[in-house]
Amino acid sequence: MRTHSLFDRQTILVLSLLAAAAILVPTMNELPPPGSALHLSDHLVPLLGKYVCFALLALSVDLIWGFSGILSLGHGAFFALGGYAMGMYLMRQIGPRGVYGDPILPDFMIFLNWKELPWFWHGFDWFPFAALMVLLVPGALALVFGWFAFRSRVTGVYFSIITQAMTFALMLAFFRNDMGLGGNNGLTDFKEILGFPVQNGSTRIALFVLSVLALASGYLLCRWVVGSTFGKVLVAVRDAESRTRFLGYRVEHYKLTVFTLSALLAGVAGALYVPQVGIINPSEFAPANSIEVVIWVAVGGRGTLAGAIFGALLVNAGKTWFTAALPEFWLFALGGLFVFVTLFMPRGILGAAGDLWERSSQKLRARRSPQPATHAAE
Amino acid sequence: MTVPVTPTLLYLDNITVSFDGFRALNALSLAIDHAEMRAIIGPNGAGKTTMMDVITGKTQPNEGTALFEGTHDLTALDETAIAELGIGRKFQTPTIFEMHTVEDNLLLALKNRRGPLATLLSRGVNQDMVRIDALLERVRLTAQRHRRAGELSHGQKQWLEIGMLLAQEPKLLLIDEPAAGMTDQETADTADLLRDIARSKAVIVVEHDMTFVRDLGVKVTCLHEGSVLAEGSLDAVSANERVVEVYLGR
Structure with a gap:
């Protein structure tokens, strides 16, 4: 039997790299004196934390796109909803320290002349409730949206288009002041999370480490799902959907389950992202954001899980470098990268590397087997 | 009734x-x-x-x-x-899951519980392997067990699909x-x-x-x-x- 063990080589590699990041980043930030070559400056910690959140988002997209062929171009919406749930908690923590000093109402509500807190803001001052909403809101949207879409057998490009429409519609809704979520400006000026100041170095390190832990758990969860018979059914759906139906599987239930699970992961990623960047606004719902996530996955290697993480980190690091050095060229570089990968590495960087590895090890084996004596001496 | x-x-x-x-x-x-x-x-x-x-x-x-x-x-x-x-069906052109191994093709076809939760918790138990052994024997694919189904010859694919049909009982x-x-x-x-x-x-x-x-x-x-x-x-x-x-x- 081909090994589908949870701790195969790739998993061990990914987990060790993540563990190394969780140890090295705080150490390099705290121990070496500023100015030393080994020192990691303070502003880099939340930046790296942001990348890690994006990697978790990419992972959630790879789970559905890579393994069950559902190309969601609206996953940014689940990410943003998780982010808003966390943002609402952070807003309530500001208390009377806002510009207008109201103990209950966030500044933007005073500005809009609102007299009382809208109903849906209640409970968000309590962290466990907010944490529950981080999962519940994206999950519920995915469940309802997916139920209608999969039940009507909306697949392929049509599904992708309606997910774009979904995130676009949410963006327009969140732009409105009447929505009660800060409109255009979104939610910002956060002070504390669970009593720790969000701007503090140690809080940021804690958030970074938590993000890495979330990514590692998300990765393990995805591996577990993909390694089960459920995961095999997903791949079967991806490759021959109607055949899977004739075998007696309820394809729509499978799609709905994995789509919702993926939305939960995206929501968690968004929730960890917001305290590290200090703001959440409707631009997170922008259709282009969701498309960018798909590019990360395609670049890293669709259907490999590790590739999604790698692609997200690589492209975002590139984006940071490019937007500082050659800001006008970033979008060209991103587009060029996507075209290049699609044409020359259809299975992404990790997919191509895997093929190369397999081929060279096959060659090695072929070379070794006929005359084992000569090589044994080496 | x-x-x-x-x-x-x-x-x-x-x-x-x-x-x-x-x-x-x-x-x-x-x-x-x-x-x-x-x-x-x-x-x-x-x-x-x-x-x-x-x-x-x-x-x-x-x-x-x-x-x-x-x-x-x-x-x-x-x-x-x-x-x-x-009611099981074999299509005119062999329709199998090309990315999966021969074994996994049969595993997916086995008469087992088909719900998402049941499959999420299942990882191919020994009992399934015994049934798969017998099926492989019957459609003469025992030697191809771990190959990707997409690599099989046309005739083998036809037989694999018949094997999948049998697996559904x-x-x-x-x-x-x-x-x-x-x-x-x-x-x-x-x-x-x-x-x-x-x-x-x-x-x-x-x-x-x-x-x-x-x-x-x-x-x-x-x-x-x-x-x-x-x-x-x-x-x-x-x-x-x-x-x-x-x-x-x-």
């Missing part, structure tokens, strides 16, 4: 399917008994594949009755529900052109396999290859323009003047 209206396993009566005015099936009636094997022949466009589509829930008939085990109305069920009742097997693209030896072996299967299960075989149909040695139904033209032994059917007319053109 309603009283079965018919003792036959599969009962089609007066089934009509039209696509944009074209009648793919025209008042087709057919009955298949338990553990009966039936060969369906007929020229292209006779409605053989459409008939399978109706039985498996892919196509809804415009009118007519389709009953399974006398009580289940097939026209009211979808593909998944019909598969769960115990259906009561009725619909098999569309199993001998297409096979060598003579493979064709003869396939006929043996199907005869063996038909000892315990009902089988409907759609086939063009007359040698193969003769090999099967079962009752033959000839379709033409969406309805039954002739029924009986192959010799009787091929002696039928109308059948000769249809096959040779008038």
Whole structure:
């Protein structure tokens, strides 16, 4: 039997790299004196934390796109909803320290002349409730949206288009002041999370480490799902959907389950992202954001899980470098990268590397087997 | 539970399917008994594949009755529900999961609980492996167990798909052109396999290859323009003047 063990080589590699990041980043930030070559400056910690959140988002997209062929171009919406749930908690923590000093109402509500807190803001001052909403809101949207879409057998490009429409519609809704979520400006000026100041170095390190832990758990969860018979059914759906139906599987239930699970992961990623960047606004719902996530996955290697993480980190690091050095060229570089990968590495960087590895090890084996004596001496 | 209206396993009566005015099936009636094997022949466009589509829930008939085990109305069920009742289908071109290994193809087809939660917690237990061993033996793919299904030869793919059908433990097997693209030896072996299967299960075989149909040695139904033209032994059917007319053109 081909090994589908949870701790195969790739998993061990990914987990060790993540563990190394969780140890090295705080150490390099705290121990070496500023100015030393080994020192990691303070502003880099939340930046790296942001990348890690994006990697978790990419992972959630790879789970559905890579393994069950559902190309969601609206996953940014689940990410943003998780982010808003966390943002609402952070807003309530500001208390009377806002510009207008109201103990209950966030500044933007005073500005809009609102007299009382809208109903849906209640409970968000309590962290466990907010944490529950981080999962519940994206999950519920995915469940309802997916139920209608999969039940009507909306697949392929049509599904992708309606997910774009979904995130676009949410963006327009969140732009409105009447929505009660800060409109255009979104939610910002956060002070504390669970009593720790969000701007503090140690809080940021804690958030970074938590993000890495979330990514590692998300990765393990995805591996577990993909390694089960459920995961095999997903791949079967991806490759021959109607055949899977004739075998007696309820394809729509499978799609709905994995789509919702993926939305939960995206929501968690968004929730960890917001305290590290200090703001959440409707631009997170922008259709282009969701498309960018798909590019990360395609670049890293669709259907490999590790590739999604790698692609997200690589492209975002590139984006940071490019937007500082050659800001006008970033979008060209991103587009060029996507075209290049699609044409020359259809299975992404990790997919191509895997093929190369397999081929060279096959060659090695072929070379070794006929005359084992000569090589044994080496 | 309603009283079965018919003792036959599969009962089609007066089934009509039209696509944009074209009648793919025209008042087709057919009955298949338990553990009966039936060969369906007929020229292209006779409605053989459409008939399978109706039985498996892919196509809804415009009118007519389709009953399974006398009580289940097939026209009211979808593909998944019909598969769960115990009707398995092999397609004309082999349709297997090319990215999965031969073993995993069979694992997915095994009669097990099909819900997402059940499969999420399942990882192919030993009991399944024993069943897979037996199936691999039967369709002669034991040596190919760990190969990707996409790498198999055409004939092997056909056999794998038959193996997947058996894994579902259906009561009725619909098999569309199993001998297409096979060598003579493979064709003869396939006929043996199907005869063996038909000892315990009902089988409907759609086939063009007359040698193969003769090999099967079962009752033959000839379709033409969406309805039954002739029924009986192959010799009787091929002696039928109308059948000769249809096959040779008038």
